[in-house]
Amino acid sequence: MKNIVSCGTVKEGELLDQNYWNEKWLNQKIGWDIGFVSPAIASYFKKIADKNIRILIPGCGNAYEAEFLLEEGFTDISIxxxxxxxxxxxxxxxxxxxxIKIFSEDFFQHEGNYDFIIEQTFFCAIPTINRNQYAKKTAELLAENGKIIGLLFNRNFEQKGPPFGGSSAEYQFIFKKYFEIIKMEESVKSISERQGMELFINLQKLT
Known part of the structure; x- marks a missing residue:
């Protein structure tokens, strides 16, 4: 079975910076890559009629979500x-x-204004000490009533990460300062290898 979880264990003192992730790509150590858009994310966006909404996909990797959105007729996609x-x-x-607009940069330095941010194995790549920074940054990038839609791991991992896991209670504590938690529950449309290990999230920016 293809390893779709582990990105490798962080060594003591190692930084999860551009060099770290570029090395993963150069050596094709991209265990987080499932090879297609997550069914849960696809299902949500299939129901959206407005194809001109502004969508951001941080830490996009091979950007299967962007390919899917193109096929569905969406016209404003940033990755x-x-x-x-x-x-x-x-x-x-x-x-x-x-x-599609492509940005080769650190998400935390990005500037823009979006209606939706898609979360797919990006949050889990961020060390836990920086998770509040992620919540704050996503809120800054979203327009009024903007949303984060996607998946978070609902489990912990034995290795030091990435990925870095967690639970619904931990995530709610992080996001409630910036978002209304419309939905944060076990995903019923996870791929088979992640069944019971993911939460589907629908978070709306607080006004």
Whole structure:
């Protein structure tokens, strides 16, 4: 079975910076990559009629979500990855798609205004001490009534990470300062290898 969880264990003193993630891409150690858009995310966006909403996908990797959104007719999709190698792949993949903007940068330095942020194995790549920073940054990037839609791991991991796991109670404590938690419950549309290990989230920015 393909390893779809582990990104490798962090060594003492190692930084999860651009070099760390670029090395993963250069060596194809991308265990988080499931090869297609998550069914839970696809199901949610299939129900949205407004195809002109502004969507951001941070830590996008191979950006299967962006491919799916294109197929569904969405017209304003921004994707970010800190790895130059990943972005090289993305620039080739989407070179003929004006609907997609690619940013090769640190998410926490990004500026913009969006209606939706898609969360798919990005939050779990951030050390737990920086999770409040993620919640604050996503709120800053979202327009009024903007939402985070996606998946979070509902489990802990034996290795030091990434990925870094957690629980609903931990996540609610982090996000409630910035978001109304519309939904945070066990995902019923997870892939088989992650059944019972993911939470589907629908978080709306507080006004």
């Amino acid at each position: 970010i990855d800190i790895s130059p190698k990943a972005c090289d792949i993305l620039n080739k993949k989407f070179k003929n798609n004006k609907e």
